[in-house]
Amino acid sequence: MTEIDSGTVDVVTASVIRSAMETICFEMATYVSRTATTPILNQSNERNATILDADGKLAALSVGIPQFMLSSTLPVRFAAEFFAGELYPGDVIIANDPYNGGGHLPDVNVFSPVFDEAGNVMLFASIQCHHGDTGGAMAGGYNVFAKDIWSEGVRYPLLKIVEAGRERRDVVLTMRANNRLPGFIGDLRSQVGAAQLGARRLTDVISEYGPDTVEGAMRWSIDDATRRFSNEISGWPNGTYEADVYCDSDPAGNRDIHVHVAITVEGDRLIIDFEGSDTRQDINAWSTFGNTRGNVIAQLATLVDPSIPKNEGFFNCIDLRVPKGCCLNPPEGKPVSSGTHHPGVEVGDAIAIAMSKIIPDRCCPQAYKFGSPRQMWGDVDPRTGKSFFDHGGEVSAGWVSAAKGTDGWGALSAANGNLIKASAEINEQLFPHILRGRNYRTDSGGAGQWRGGCGSHFVKEVRTQTKVNQYVVNQRHTHPGIAGGCNGSPDRVMVGTELVDPAVSGYPLEAGEKVVYDFGGGGGWGEPLLRDPQAVLDDVWDEYVSVEGAFRDYAVVITGSLEEMTLAVDHEATELERKQRNS
Structure with missing residues (x-):
């Protein structure tokens, strides 16, 4: 009992x-x-x-x-x-x-x-x-x-x-x-x-x-x-471990939104302190305390025994300090719609990077980098005569990080949990748009002993006058790698003829114009030169990595061609190239 x-x-x-x-x-x-x-x-x-x-x-x-x-x-x-x-x-x-x-x-x-x-x-x-x-x-x-x-x-x-x-x-x-x-x-x-x-x-x-x-x-x-999480904490070395993460900008163009965290391990408890995070009062990048708190626990929960129930017991093990007035605990009245995502998800990145100094084998940033969800709307759907509003549930696909032993896979990052990408067929039935293409982007996943997941290329054509809202990050400060892994590739978004940097609001498109998304890849885990050359070859076969990318990022020399189905690893040349780079 x-x-x-x-x-x-x-x-x-x-x-x-x-x-x-x-x-x-x-x-x-x-x-x-x-x-x-x-x-x-x-x-x-x-x-x-x-x-x-x-x-x-x-x-x-x-x-x-x-x-x-x-x-x-x-x-x-x-x-x-x-x-x-x-x-x-x-x-x-x-x-x-x-x-x-x-x-x-x-x-x-x-x-x-x-x-x-x-x-x-x-x-x-x-x-x-x-x-x-x-x-x-x-x-x-x-x-x-x-x-x-x-x-x-x-x-x-x-x-x-x-x-x-x-x-x-x-x-x-x-x-x-x-x-x-x-x-x-x-x-x-x-x-x-x-x-x-x-x-x-x-x-x-x-x-x-x-x-x-x-x-x-x-x-x-x-x-x-509480007991099981505190037991895990007690196995970590005492000390303070810090990390700094930046978001490209807020929607208004204020650059380099800064999130700083110091994680102190004291016996079986954690002190997580965000002192030093951005305090500029003219920015438009505010994550509420409740949102910050949720992102902290969401990332920490991925680093420990997954069978531990996700409940109040996690909160009991943490002394969370978020100074009032910083970008992660704003004064009442500040706008927070986009800040829930950024700098909200950068909280998780900071936690992962700081914790990688303690338990790198368990660390993988559970985050996304989409800015804010895209919205498209118009006064008249020509098929129905009614107004329409498309929330963009079929769009975002990228930023899936690698973990030790596992390449990044799939289209949605773990932070998006149970979300399902709506099918093109259903989306086209509901809204006056056509999906012209979506596919993985070659060489977009961060290089590592285990490779980050690829980002995606997505094209959507409007069939009637449409307005678009879109905020974009991950163009300069990209999705982080862990334990020597490389960052994922950046995002790039075109709305009509305009490159979005950092945001457009109510941007008008005429029938036949397109929105084109190049979503970034996830971060890699571990040193790229430790990746099995056969795994690199498999990636080239799958078009996740190009022949040039195999050599540039992994020092793997591949002969032959994909078109002629003659790809092969030159093991002698690969070993020599890796020795030269490590010397």
Whole structure:
């Protein structure tokens, strides 16, 4: 038996309850994918579910976007405090405020309290989704030129959309009036349904096992994560390990947004301090504290035993210090739509680089470098006569880093979690565009003993007048390699005839014009000259690496040609070339 403050629970029962909660999270997330009305949710799966205790501590989560899930805790914690004594069975609450624990305005958290038989709040079932519009001065939820949060869209710190089981028509009306997309309320109701489903399922779990056992199981799971993560930390050498990472620029063109981290290992605990990060107040690159916190844990969780449950136990092992006023914890009112991505994901890069000085064998940056998601919209789809708004769910593909023993593979980085690239056929049916091509880019993955994944070349042609929003990074400060691996290739984006650097907003395209993306590759792991020449030859056969790139980056001499199917490694010349470079 394992002793818990609220009583006792055996490990088997605690594990069963934890598995039940994770299954409920999966069911909530799947509910949204099957009932939502817009492609970003019903195709791309940008939704995640979590279960939290009465105080807003994370108890369980679904498979999803790591940072997204881990940033859902603070809004629920705020609601638990704000509505203390005013929560009722059947309530459903909505929140998207970056300055009350959220990430940015498009990420809407919908959650429902769950009560025990005595009428006490015991749990929260939460579902967080990205929405395509937030009101504000510009369509799409990414007003990258906004000077403040109010220009970006509407903040909902807390709203009861359902109170005691009854939908509040005034709240629905208000939210509908502040959003451009006709499918917004459908997506919102999909979330409400998922939260209600989660609450029902959790009520069944409480009825079956009893509130003391369920509470004990949650505490056991959190304590288990704390114990196991702290045990891993205790095996690392004490000391302070630092890293500096830069983002090319903010959307307004302010260069070299700086993220500095110092990770101190003290016994079985970590101090993670971002003192020294950018404090310029005129930049437009702000990651909220909740977003920064989520990115920290998301990266750390990839470096340790993957069987450790991802819950509040991770947070318990860390003293997180993010100075107020720096780019990772902005003063209230700063715009944060693009900052959720950059410098948000640079937080993960900094953690990975600092940790590579401690446990390089486990390090791999779990990040992406797309700037902000591309949006395309127009007044008239000639096939329907209606307006359209394309969120770009089929576009981003790149930045997949290598890890020790594994080349980078696939099209989406681990940080994008459960996201699915929408198919060309579905996208063309929904929007008046044609996908003219998408393929891997040769020589784009960072060289290393294990090669970074290739970036991609993507071409999309518009068939009617269309406007485009796009912010681009990774053109100068590219995706990092680890343990001697090389950085991935840079990004390059053309919208019509304009090279995007760093951003365009509402850029007009006429029918027949194109947007062309060259997405960057992932970073390599380990010294490139240690890569097996046969693996390099295999990459040349697959057109991931050119014959010239094999020699330039890996000192591998390849004879013959791909066209004639006569490629081969000249082992003697390769050995000589590598000896010369190492001398």
